[in-house]
Each structure stands twice: as C-alpha cells, then as structure tokens.
Amino acid sequence: MTATSEDRPPAGSEARVVPVFFLSDSTGISAETMGNALLIQFPDLHFERRLIPFISSVEEAQKVVEILDAAAAGPVTPLAFSTTALTEIRTELHKSVCPLIDFFDLHMSRVEAILGVPGMRVAARLHGMGDVQRYNQRMQAVEYAIEHDDGQSMRALDKADVILLGPSRCGKTPTTMYLALQHGVFVANYPLVEEDFDSSGLPRPVAGLRDRLFGLTTTPSRLSEVRQQRRPNSRYASPEQCSFELREAEALYRAHRIPVVNSAARSVEEMSTVILQQLSRIHEARGATPLDPRQPPSRRPT
Numbered sequence: 001m002t003a004t005s006e007d008r009p010p011a012g013s014e015a016r017v018v019p020v021f022f023l024s025d026s027t028g029i030s031a032e033t034m035g036n037a038l039l040i041q042f043p044d045l046h047f048e049r050r051l052i053p054f055i056s057s058v059e060e061a062q063k064v065v066e067i068l069d070a071a072a073a074g075p076v077t078p079l080a081f082s083t084t085a086l087t088e089i090r091t092e093l094h095k096s097v098c099p100l101i102d103f104f105d106l107h108m109s110r111v112e113a114i115l116g117v118p119g120m121r122v123a124a125r126l127h128g129m130g131d132v133q134r135y136n137q138r139m140q141a142v143e144y145a146i147e148h149d150d151g152q153s154m155r156a157l158d159k160a161d162v163i164l165l166g167p168s169r170c171g172k173t174p175t176t177m178y179l180a181l182q183h184g185v186f187v188a189n190y191p192l193v194e195e196d197f198d199s200s201g202l203p204r205p206v207a208g209l210r211d212r213l214f215g216l217t218t219t220p221s222r223l224s225e226v227r228q229q230r231r232p233n234s235r236y237a238s239p240e241q242c243s244f245e246l247r248e249a250e251a252l253y254r255a256h257r258i259p260v261v262n263s264a265a266r267s268v269e270e271m272s273t274v275i276l277q278q279l280s281r282i283h284e285a286r287g288a289t290p291l292d293p294r295q296p297p298s299r300r301p302t
Contacts, residue, residue, distance in 0.1 A: 020039065021051075023064060024082070025085060026053065068096040069096055142181055157206070163188045168193075168245075170217060170223065172189035176189045182272070213256075216271075217263070
C-alpha cells in the first residue's frame with residue numbers, strides 16, 4: 001500500500017526529519033510531483049517521504065487518518081499532500097490533525113468556476129486508463145521506443161516523431177522512454193560510434209530524416225564518469241575517448257544544423273520538455289498544427 005524514501009541528514013547533524021505523506025486515490029504520481037516541487041524549495045530541511053496510493057474507500061481513508069494522526073503525535077510536525085478526487089474520501093482525510101495540502105480542494109472549485117461546468121470528481125483520470133485512446137497511444141509509443149532503442153531496429157524509422165543521436169551513455173534511452181511513456185511520442189535513438197565520424201555525412205539509416213533528429217551531448221568528465229560505471233578503466237571510458245566522441249558528435253550536429261540538448265545539467269524531464277518545445281516550433285514554422293502526441297504518427301503533420 002505504501003512506499004517510503006528518506007532524505008537522511010548528514011552524520012552527526014542535529015537536523016530534524018520532517019515526515020511527509022503523499023496521498024492519492026490513484027497512483028500518487030501527481031501528489032508526489034506537485035508536493036516535491038514545493039519541498040525542493042527547502043534544501044536545508046530533511047524529509048522522510050511516504051506514498052499512500054489507491055485510497056479507494058472511506059474505510060481506507062480512515063486507516064490513513066490513523067497513520068497521519070500517529071505521525072502528528074511525534075516530535076516533528078508532519079505534512080501531507082493529497083490529490084484525492086472523491087469528496088467522501090477527501091472529507092475523511094481532512095479529519096486528521098496532520099496539516100494537509102489538498103491540491104484538489106485548492107484548485108478544482110476555481111477551475112469549475114472559470115469553465116462554468118462541474119468537474120467529474122472521479123479517481124484515476126490522469127495516470128489511469130480513463131482516456132483509453134491516449135493510454136493505448138502511450139503504450140504503442142513505448143513498444144516503438146523499445147524496438148528502436150540504441151539503433152536495434154531500422155524498421156519504420158519514418159514513423160518516428162523524434163530520433164535522438166548521441167554517443168553512448170549521453171542519456172538517449174531514458175529520454176526516449178520518458179517521451180514515450182509520458183507524452184506518447186514515437187521516439188527512436190541511434191548511437192554515434194567512431195565509424196560514423198569517418199565522413200561528414202549523417203549515418204546512412206538517418207540521413208533522410210534530418211528534420212526529426214535531435215543531438216544529445218554532455219561534458220567529457222560526466223560522460224567518462226558514467227562510462228566508468230559500465231566498463232571501468234577501459235578505453236571506452238577514458239577522458240580522451242569521451243572528449244573525442246563528443247567533439248566529433250558536436251561537429252556533426254553543427255554541420256547538419258541539428259538541434260542539440262546538453263544532458264550534463266538537465267534532468268530527463270527538462271530535456272524532454274526542450275525537445276517537445278522545439279518540435280512545436282518546427283511544426284509551427286511549417287505552418288502546420290503543433291505536434292499532438294495523442295495523434296497516431298500517420299496522422300501527425302510532417
């Protein structure tokens with residue numbers, strides 16, 4: 001029912017650990033995302049996080065209240081974030097003495113007032129299967145990403161919305177999977193190896209798809225660090241080899257005017273957002289409708 005994680009204070013620190021709960025009638029992803037977006041603004045505090053998802057009945061909500069009240073009886077005031085949608089469950093959770101940030105309560109009434117219609121107020125709409133078409137689209141995108149990861153398959157590359165290029169361990173695979181799972185974007189990725197730098201042209205499999213290419217790069221030190229974890233003390237992981245591959249890759253990107261995203265200081269989420277924004281600008285520049293990941297690739301503007 002629950003999952004926990006803890007930001008532990010340094011050894012010998014007198015800092016107190018604040019219990020934090022993320023409550024949801026679905027997966028809890030939204031509660032964690034929005035709650036952590038606030039908690040990250042307090043870098044000097046330490047938090048013990050606990051996820052309580054799938055609160056689907058008043059009885060389960062009552063058990064959660066017992067957990068929250070027990071935490072509130074401790075030496076440090078806890079904090080709970082909730083995205084539960086069902087009114088009866090929210091009402092029960094608010095009976096706890098634990099301070100509760102109810103994202104649904106804070107914003108839903110305002111949205112309803114602006115739109116002039118009542119919301120459904122049902123659970124599991126965002127990360128569940130409420131929108132079956134969008135869910136199926138995301139699953140198709142994940143299957144496509146798995147098949148086309150690391151240049152494993154060149155089949156149907158023309159169906160890709162995005163093709164990520166970059167030397168090994170620059171962040172292609174996690175970015176590919178995130179775009180597929182979260183946004184339903186069809187993404188392939190192609191690893192640049194030394195043979196690809198023998199000429200100034202693009203690798204043959206992607207040569208005719210330049211408008212879908214995005215180049216990933218990073219710093220030599222970061223790339224070497226990541227590769228050392230995979231193949232310690234190898235030529236592959238040496239700073240010299242990493243510098244060479246990144247230098248050649250960046251020259252290739254410049255020569256073919258390929259948009260570049262640096263993964264050294266960006267999270268997967270940030271890189272994905274940059275790529276989606278760039279895609280929208282490309283489509284708008286062509287006078288086409290901005291990319292809508294919910295459309296099948298064959299119906300998307302090209």
